[in-house]
Amino acid sequence: MVEYSSHLDAVFHALADPTRRAMLGHLAARELTIRELATPFRMSFAGASKHVRVLENAGLVRRTIRGRSHLCRLDAARLAEANAWLRRYERFWSAKLDALEALLLEEDLAKEDLAKKVKE
Amino acid sequence: MVEYSSHLDAVFHALADPTRRAMLGHLAARELTIRELATPFRMSFAGASKHVRVLENAGLVRRTIRGRSHLCRLDAARLAEANAWLRRYERFWSAKLDALEALLLEEDLAKEDLAKKVKE
DNA sequence: TGAATATTCAACCATGTGGTTTAGTATAAG
DNA sequence: CTTATACTAAACCACATGGTTGAATATTCA
Numbered sequence: 001m002v003e004y005s006s007h008l009d010a011v012f013h014a015l016a017d018p019t020r021r022a023m024l025g026h027l028a029a030r031e032l033t034i035r036e037l038a039t040p041f042r043m044s045f046a047g048a049s050k051h052v053r054v055l056e057n058a059g060l061v062r063r064t065i066r067g068r069s070h071l072c073r074l075d076a077a078r079l080a081e082a083n084a085w086l087r088r089y090e091r092f093w094s095a096k097l098d099a100l101e102a103l104l105l106e107e108d109l110a111k112e113d114l115a116k117k118v119k120e
Numbered sequence: 121m122v123e124y125s126s127h128l129d130a131v132f133h134a135l136a137d138p139t140r141r142a143m144l145g146h147l148a149a150r151e152l153t154i155r156e157l158a159t160p161f162r163m164s165f166a167g168a169s170k171h172v173r174v175l176e177n178a179g180l181v182r183r184t185i186r187g188r189s190h191l192c193r194l195d196a197a198r199l200a201e202a203n204a205w206l207r208r209y210e211r212f213w214s215a216k217l218d219a220l221e222a223l224l225l226e227e228d229l230a231k232e233d234l235a236k237k238v239k240e
Numbered sequence: 241t242g243a244a245t246a247t248t249c250a251a252c253c254a255t256g257t258g259g260t261t262t263a264g265t266a267t268a269a270g
Numbered sequence: 271c272t273t274a275t276a277c278t279a280a281a282c283c284a285c286a287t288g289g290t291t292g293a294a295t296a297t298t299c300a
Contacts (some may be wrong), residue, residue, distance in 0.1 A: 153246080153247095154247065154248095155245090155247085156244065160248045165246085165247080166247085166248080166249085169248070173248095185247095187243090187246090188245065188247070188248085189246060190246075190247065192250095217247075225264070
């Protein structure tokens with residue numbers, strides 16, 4: 001097991017993987033079992049289970065064992081810590097906030113286009 | 121060199137190391153050369169230089185070569201992107217639960233899943 | 241010119257990471 | 271009791287990471 005000197009090490013490491021970020025996204029909707037978390041991904045169940053463990057070790061996910069199922073729920077406290085760290089640099093980007101908002105808007109529009117494409 | 125599917129992969133990975141976070145902290149005060157960035161740390165100069173490279177590849181630092189010195193400055197745009205990602209979970213740590221925000225988050229997640237499907 | 245400085249590059253090492261497969265442990269259901 | 275389900279554990283693999291050292295390159299200074 002890796003020892004982290006700061007929560008931020010573990011949290012940012014956990015967030016640096018798209019599978020794990022997507023898992024957090026799904027947990028934002030509701031609590032999910034390991035199997036439910038694993039299903040959307042094209043990887044072995046054991047592999048997905050290891051990703052959940054990384055999220056759990058980073059304190060981003062809490063697990064409740066209920067019978068043979070492990071129910072996972074999001075715990076956002078560590079996300080708040082990461083956000084607090086990032087916000088210390090806010091003055092460096094707030095000057096260009098309009099540009100960022102424009103960029104995010106464009107990304108949203110791109111996603112909408114993708115949604116349209118899939119429907120077709 | 122690692123290929124990242126999203127900026128967030130590279131940015132969060134860069135932030136997951138305390139040396140690199142400290143370097144960003146120093147760059148928040150003023151522009152610094154590689155040597156100035158390296159000095160505070162108990163590691164070889166080449167080692168520190170590699171950390172700067174990671175920050176640069178993540179788009180967090182811009183380099184200007186000036187004679188034999190490489191001047192580095194913070195570029196916060198990618199930090200803003202990371203912050204924007206984190207803030208989508210804000211409702212989970214800020215007590216106020218805004219129904220509209222929750223709805224928007226769920227919509228965003230649906231779009232992301234679609235984007236992933238299209239990539240595959 | 242020659243020496244010192246600032247930096248990268250290349251090779252190397254130990255350990256970490258994301259992934260797999262196979263086996264093992266509980267628990268639930270027939 | 272037996273079988274299916276949910277999950278972890280362990281062993282393994284290829285490759286990335288963080289670190290080192292030593293040599294190479296470019297620039298400045300005396």
